[in-house]
Amino acid sequence: MTDFLLNRQPVTLATTDPDLTVLDFLREQAHLTGTKEGCASGDCGACTIVVGEPTEQGMRYRSLNSCITFVHSLHGKQLLTVEHLEQEGALHPVQQALVDHHGSQCGFCTPGFVMSLFALYHSDVQPSRDAVLTALSGNLCRCTGYRPIIDAGMALLEARHGDAFSAQMTDIEAELRSLGTPVLPEETKPDQSVGFWQPKNREELARAKARSPRARYTAGSTDLALEKTQRLANLNALIDLSQVAELNHLSVDAEGLHIGAAVSYTELEPVLLADYPEAREWLERLGSRPIRNRGTLGGNLGNASPIGDTPPLLIALNATVTLSNGQSERTLPVSELITGYRQTVLADDEWIDTIHIPRRTPGSLFRAYKISKRFEDDISTVCAVFYLETDKNDIVTCLRTGFGGLAATPLQLTDWQEPLIGEHWPALAVNDLSRTLAEALAPIDDVRASARYRVQVTANLFKRFHLETTQPDARTRVHGHGGSAHA
Numbered sequence: 414m415t416d417f418l419l420n421r422q423p424v425t426l427a428t429t430d431p432d433l434t435v436l437d438f439l440r441e442q443a444h445l446t447g448t449k450e451g452c453a454s455g456d457c458g459a460c461t462i463v464v465g466e467p468t469e470q471g472m473r474y475r476s477l478n479s480c481i482t483f484v485h486s487l488h489g490k491q492l493l494t495v496e497h498l499e500q501e502g503a504l505h506p507v508q509q510a511l512v513d514h515h516g517s518q519c520g521f522c523t524p525g526f527v528m529s530l531f532a533l534y535h536s537d538v539q540p541s542r543d544a545v546l547t548a549l550s551g552n553l554c555r556c557t558g559y560r561p562i563i564d565a566g567m568a569l570l571e572a573r574h575g576d577a578f579s580a581q582m583t584d585i586e587a588e589l590r591s592l593g594t595p596v597l598p599e600e601t602k603p604d605q606s607v608g609f610w611q612p613k614n615r616e617e618l619a620r621a622k623a624r625s626p627r628a629r630y631t632a633g634s635t636d637l638a639l640e641k642t643q644r645l646a647n648l649n650a651l652i653d654l655s656q657v658a659e660l661n662h663l664s665v666d667a668e669g670l671h672i673g674a675a676v677s678y679t680e681l682e683p684v685l686l687a688d689y690p691e692a693r694e695w696l697e698r699l700g701s702r703p704i705r706n707r708g709t710l711g712g713n714l715g716n717a718s719p720i721g722d723t724p725p726l727l728i729a730l731n732a733t734v735t736l737s738n739g740q741s742e743r744t745l746p747v748s749e750l751i752t753g754y755r756q757t758v759l760a761d762d763e764w765i766d767t768i769h770i771p772r773r774t775p776g777s778l779f780r781a782y783k784i785s786k787r788f789e790d791d792i793s794t795v796c797a798v799f800y801l802e803t804d805k806n807d808i809v810t811c812l813r814t815g816f817g818g819l820a821a822t823p824l825q826l827t828d829w830q831e832p833l834i835g836e837h838w839p840a841l842a843v844n845d846l847s848r849t850l851a852e853a854l855a856p857i858d859d860v861r862a863s864a865r866y867r868v869q870v871t872a873n874l875f876k877r878f879h880l881e882t883t884q885p886d887a888r889t890r891v892h893g894h895g896g897s898a899h900a
């Protein structure tokens with residue numbers, strides 16, 4: 414059984430329809446049709462909802478795409494839609510701000526914008542245009558134009574003073590905490606083929622997988638749910654990793670960052686950017702805010718897509734990944750995890766458990782570039798990541814690369830990069846090197862971009878990295894040898 418609150422109303426659902434999306438539940442079962450379906454693939458934001466969950470710091474409200482969120486993942490949470498915002502006949506401040514600023518015309522996109530702004534209203538971000546743009550990064554509008562909507566968001570942030578939801582939070586938190594624990598596959602039935610299970614720890618996870626060996630793992634479902642909505646697949650048996658305590662663990666020590674595979678990008682953001690601030694734009698362009706609220710590193714590595722953005726970064730940063738089956742574990746470089754188009758070395762009973770990113774060497778230089786058609790919420794045509802260490806004479810002591818969108822698997826150009834060790838970085842013959850880099854590539858040629866374009870762009874990105882790291886201020890940073898040098 415799955416138990417959650419639909420605003421204040423308790424809902425109990427049998428898990429007989431494991432891949433039912435929140436959107437289908439809302440429109441077809443709860444008959445709440447304010448939440449719209451545009452693309453059914455996480456791209457347009459018409460279906461945005463807000464989910465509240467109790468955390469150690471109290472209730473936390475996040476925007477999600479209901480079209481690609483499985484309803485059973487809501488166990489123990491509060492689901493809010495546009496219908497719930499109006500209180501005692503009065504518009505919520507978010508809705509009022511959109512009215513005041515003329516932020517709606519045909520109105521199809523409006524419920525989604527309202528819910529994204531509602532999540533922003535209940536966040537602790539400082540008012541800024543960037544904060545509004547990030548909150549709205551997953552919402553498309555085809556007729557209003559964005560300026561009035563952004564104006565509404567700005568006005569709202571500057572005048573936040575709590576709402577009816579703020580007043581109810583303590584009660585809601587207590588109610589959510591009292592909901593029962595979700596079911597696991599039954600001890601008595603060996604091979605269970607239909608169900609949605611939410612193990613709470615590694616041991617329960619291993620047992621669930623043993624009892625339902627054909628079950629698919631899901632964490633944020635921002636990739637897997639598209640198999641249902643776009644390819645009409647039936648996902649009859651799902652093991653949700655999002656509540657496994659160990660996979661949600663995020664820690665930093667002298668060795669580096671240790672990131673549980675089910676930690677969302679939004680949770681990862683402050684920790685990753687503390688060590689690698691140059692990754693900010695790359696991270697802000699990975700999906701949109703609602704996608705990052707759900708998507709995980711485990712899911713990005715697990716789908717082994719050639720256009721995934723995290724493998725190039727993890728490979729260039731020399732990250733390792735621990736795989737586990739609950740009994741034993743093994744740790745390998747991320748570069749060895751993905752073996753072919755959507756293929757990994759994972760055994761049937763294994764899952765991706767933790768990703769380890771080493772602490773960076775003081776003074777190192779690093780860039781993560783993403784080329785795509787839309788600024789946010791778009792997959793990469795090319796993703797290129799470069800990591801460089803030099804000695805005090807600017808001699809290269811370490812150069813690592815990671816590329817996505819150029820082959821069936823993420824690439825590291827070891828044969829090209831290794832001869833550069835020992836070279837004087839500022840004096841490199843960059844034009845010659847970008848030509849040899851281009852010659853080393855045989856990229857895919859598809860509807861997103863031609864092979865020729867991908868080669869040219871990648872070679873140009875190397876030139877850009879060289880230019881950016883040989884500017885006077887960057888060279889100061891090479892010699893800086895201090896944490897602040899990474900700013």
Ligand SMILES: Cc1cc2nc3c(=O)[nH]c(=O)nc-3n(C[C@H](O)[C@H](O)[C@H](O)COP(=O)(O)OP(=O)(O)OC[C@H]3O[C@@H](n4cnc5c(N)ncnc54)[C@H](O)[C@@H]3O)c2cc1C
Binds near residue numbers: 654709764765
């Ligand atoms: C609108 C939109 C925009 C997107 N933009 C980007 C983008 O810019 N860059 C990008 O790289 N991706 C993007 N994606 C793809 C997706 O969001 C990411 O790949 C995300 O990291 C997937 O994580 P998840 O937790 O949602 O995975 P899920 O969908 O839950 O799972 C994905 C796959 O990995 C498997 N899996 C999940 N966790 C584990 C684990 N711990 N161990 C083993 N297998 C596991 C699942 O079985 C499944 O096969 C986008 C998707 C959408 C819908």
Ligand code: FES
Binds near residue numbers: 457478481
């Ligand atoms: S319907 Fe477009 S994001 Fe969900």
Ligand code: FES
Binds near residue numbers: 516518520553
């Ligand atoms: S108001 Fe028509 S799509 Fe936004």
